[in-house]
Amino acid sequence: SLCIQLINPNTSQAMTEVMAQTARSVAAPQTHILAVCPEEGAPSIEGHFDEAIATLGVLQQIKAGRDAGVDGHIIACFGDPGLLAARELARAPVIGIAEAAMHLATMLATRFSIVTTLPRTLTIARHLLHQYGFERHCAALHAIDLPVLSLEDGSGLAQEKVREQCIAAKKSDGSGAIVLGCGGMADLAQELTIELNIPVIDGVSAAVKMVESLAALRLTTSKHGDLDYPLEKPLSGRFAGLNLR
Numbered sequence: 001s002l003c004i005q006l007i008n009p010n011t012s013q014a015m016t017e018v019m020a021q022t023a024r025s026v027a028a029p030q031t032h033i034l035a036v037c038p039e040e041g042a043p044s045i046e047g048h049f050d051e052a053i054a055t056l057g058v059l060q061q062i063k064a065g066r067d068a069g070v071d072g073h074i075i076a077c078f079g080d081p082g083l084l085a086a087r088e089l090a091r092a093p094v095i096g097i098a099e100a101a102m103h104l105a106t107m108l109a110t111r112f113s114i115v116t117t118l119p120r121t122l123t124i125a126r127h128l129l130h131q132y133g134f135e136r137h138c139a140a141l142h143a144i145d146l147p148v149l150s151l152e153d154g155s156g157l158a159q160e161k162v163r164e165q166c167i168a169a170k171k172s173d174g175s176g177a178i179v180l181g182c183g184g185m186a187d188l189a190q191e192l193t194i195e196l197n198i199p200v201i202d203g204v205s206a207a208v209k210m211v212e213s214l215a216a217l218r219l220t221t222s223k224h225g226d227l228d229y230p231l232e233k234p235l236s237g238r239f240a241g242l243n244l245r
């Protein structure tokens with residue numbers, strides 16, 4: 001059996017639960033989802049500053065998962081915060097939900113659109129497209145202009161805005177698939193795929209299946225070169241716990 005550590009980099013338990021439920025709904029029968037979030041940090045991640053704060057918590061969770069011997073780690077925030085640092089620390093695969101969703105979209109359509117939360121996080125999504133080499137595959141990016149935690153306020157307003165933006169994107173962007181740009185949207189993808197009749201992709205689900213695939217192929221994070229374990233040095237104070245030895 002497989003154990004996949006699902007890390008919500010923000011500290012909102014409700015969002016962790018939404019992702020965990022979606023992850024478990026697509027996981028293979030023998031796959032266990034261990035859903036965690038940092039003990040301290042930001043309740044939502046909505047910019048470069050929040051991502052910097054969240055990265056320490058992500059690394060602490062990666063270390064804990066590594067010590068627990070998990071078979072893979074998922075960074076479940078659309079900025080993929082700390083992804084490469086996490087890959088240095090980890091032995092098992094580390095998948096970010098943005099890269100996972102983007103990869104799947106490129107296998108299903110020649111162009112995809114992204115629907116995310118606040119306009120200021122569009123820049124972060126653009127940076128990831130550049131980093132992953134998907135700029136030419138992304139036709140357009142849209143924001144619902146609501147904060148991340150509006151997805152958890154129970155009003156359904158954010159969910160309706162996501163739906164409206166997806167419908168508009170399908171009509172206007174000339175893209176054949178849509179990537180949902182927030183971990184908190186994980187539970188919306190399947191219904192929207194049916195209603196819009198195009199692939200609407202959630203990165204949490206995509207990442208679960210990618211970790212399962214990599215595990216089945218016995219492929220793990222390369223430790224040759226820049227993703228080798230961090231050089232050993234006396235980390236001090238709150239960072240001491242990140243020493244691998």
Ligand SMILES: NC(=O)NC1=NC(=O)NC1=O
Nearest residue numbers: 010044045077078182183
């Ligand atoms: N673009 C985003 O909404 N990123 C996110 N912030 C969070 O706290 N979780 C996300 O997925």
